[in-house]
Amino acid sequence: MFYVVLYLAKLTNFLIRIFKKGAGFTWPGHLALKLYPSLFQNTRIHFPRGIIYVSGTNGKTTTTKLITHICENNSVKVLHNKSGANLLNGIASTILLDRNIFGKALADLAVFEVDEFTLPHLIKKIPPTVLILLNLSRDQLDRYGEIDVILERWERILAELDPRTVLILDATQKKFDVLSKAFKGKIFYFNDNLDNVRHTKLLGDFNAKNVNAAVTAAGVLGIGPEKAAESLEGFDAAYGRGEIIEYSEKMYHLFLAKNPTSFNNNMDLLTSGETFPDTILFILNDDPRDGRDVSWIYDISREKLFEACRNKEIFVSGSRCLDMAVRLEYAGIPVKKDNISLSLAKLVKKISGTPHVKSVAALPNYSAMLELREVLLGRQIL
Structure with missing residues (x-):
C-alpha cells in the first residue's frame, strides 16, 4: 500500500500543478x-x-526555515514543509513527494512545522527526535478555544513521550512550567537574547526567540553556536513574514498578522524605524484556516495601532474588511470609504493607481496572506 499512495501522491501533485489548481x-x-x-x-x-517538530502559535514557519538554513549550510540534507502545510495531510504530502520512485527518502533530516492542535496526533504516529515548543497565545478561538485547551493536550502528550526525545522550550513562557514537569527527558531552553538575530536580516526583536530556538536545535544536532551563527548570514525571511514584493512600482512589505500577539509585534516593528512604509493595507479574512471568530482584533493594542497608522494612507480589504475598519475607527483611525473593499485585487489595483503611495506595509491574516501573494505574484503556495 505504501507504494500505491506514493505514486498516487506524485500523480496528484503533478495534476494539480499542471492544471494550475495550486501547489499540490x-x-x-x-x-x-x-x-x-x-x-x-x-x-x-x-x-x-x-525528525524535528516545531510548534506554537507564532514563529513556526520562520523557525523551521532557520533550522533548515543552518543545517543545509552545514552539509545536512533537510526535508521541511516549506509550503507551510502543517496539518497531517500537508506533512504526509511533504514526506511522500520528497521520495524517489523507489520510496527512498532524499533527505537525512526532517524538520516540520506542526499545527498546535495537530501536534499530539502526529507525535502519537511518529515521535520526534527533537520537539520545539515556541509559545502559546490566543488564536483561532472557534477552533482552539482558549490556550489552556492546547496546553493541557501538550502536557498529556509530553507525559507519554519517549524520554529519548529532546525538548526545547521558551524559557520566558511561564505557562510552560507544567510542560517541563510533565516531560521525563532532556530539556533545553532558549530566550530572547538579541545576539544571534543580529546575524540575520530579520526585522523585529520578536524574531530573536525564533533564531535562538533554531540555534539551540542546531546544537542538539551537533552544530555548535558559532557555526550556527555564521550559517545565519544570508538568511531570507519566510514568505509573508517580512517578505518584500515589488508590484506595479510599489514595494509591498508583507507581515503576517493572524492573532493579537503577531499583530502587536508588527505594530511595534512599524514604529521602530526598521521599516518606513507610507501606506498600510489591512486584510482580514474569516476563512476556516483563519477561524470564523475575528473578535480577537479587539485584543490588539489600541495605542500601537494608532501610532503605527499615524500619518499613513490606510486601505482595508478581506471578507471581514468592515469589521477591521470598525476596529480601526475605535482606535481613532478613520478609513476613507473608497479605501475599503471586499475585493483585494480591486484594492491592489487602486493602490497601483495612487501616485503618492510608494511603500505598502501589508498586514494580512493567514488566508489573506496567501491571497495577497497570489495577486502580487500570480501563483499559489498551497
Missing part, C-alpha cells in the same frame, strides 16, 4: 491518508538524522 501540497497527503491511514507508522518513514 495538501491533496496528495489527504488522499494518501484516506487510503492508507497508517502511513506514518510505515517503517519506510525514517530519516537518519531524525
Whole structure:
C-alpha cells in the first residue's frame, strides 16, 4: 500500500500543478491518508538524522526555515514543509513527494512545522527526535478555544513521550512550567537574547526567540553556536513574514498578522524605524484556516495601532474588511470609504493607481496572506 499512495501522491501533485489548481501540497497527503491511514507508522518513514517538530502559535514557519538554513549550510540534507502545510495531510504530502520512485527518502533530516492542535496526533504516529515548543497565545478561538485547551493536550502528550526525545522550550513562557514537569527527558531552553538575530536580516526583536530556538536545535544536532551563527548570514525571511514584493512600482512589505500577539509585534516593528512604509493595507479574512471568530482584533493594542497608522494612507480589504475598519475607527483611525473593499485585487489595483503611495506595509491574516501573494505574484503556495 505504501507504494500505491506514493505514486498516487506524485500523480496528484503533478495534476494539480499542471492544471494550475495550486501547489499540490495538501491533496496528495489527504488522499494518501484516506487510503492508507497508517502511513506514518510505515517503517519506510525514517530519516537518519531524525525528525524535528516545531510548534506554537507564532514563529513556526520562520523557525523551521532557520533550522533548515543552518543545517543545509552545514552539509545536512533537510526535508521541511516549506509550503507551510502543517496539518497531517500537508506533512504526509511533504514526506511522500520528497521520495524517489523507489520510496527512498532524499533527505537525512526532517524538520516540520506542526499545527498546535495537530501536534499530539502526529507525535502519537511518529515521535520526534527533537520537539520545539515556541509559545502559546490566543488564536483561532472557534477552533482552539482558549490556550489552556492546547496546553493541557501538550502536557498529556509530553507525559507519554519517549524520554529519548529532546525538548526545547521558551524559557520566558511561564505557562510552560507544567510542560517541563510533565516531560521525563532532556530539556533545553532558549530566550530572547538579541545576539544571534543580529546575524540575520530579520526585522523585529520578536524574531530573536525564533533564531535562538533554531540555534539551540542546531546544537542538539551537533552544530555548535558559532557555526550556527555564521550559517545565519544570508538568511531570507519566510514568505509573508517580512517578505518584500515589488508590484506595479510599489514595494509591498508583507507581515503576517493572524492573532493579537503577531499583530502587536508588527505594530511595534512599524514604529521602530526598521521599516518606513507610507501606506498600510489591512486584510482580514474569516476563512476556516483563519477561524470564523475575528473578535480577537479587539485584543490588539489600541495605542500601537494608532501610532503605527499615524500619518499613513490606510486601505482595508478581506471578507471581514468592515469589521477591521470598525476596529480601526475605535482606535481613532478613520478609513476613507473608497479605501475599503471586499475585493483585494480591486484594492491592489487602486493602490497601483495612487501616485503618492510608494511603500505598502501589508498586514494580512493567514488566508489573506496567501491571497495577497497570489495577486502580487500570480501563483499559489498551497
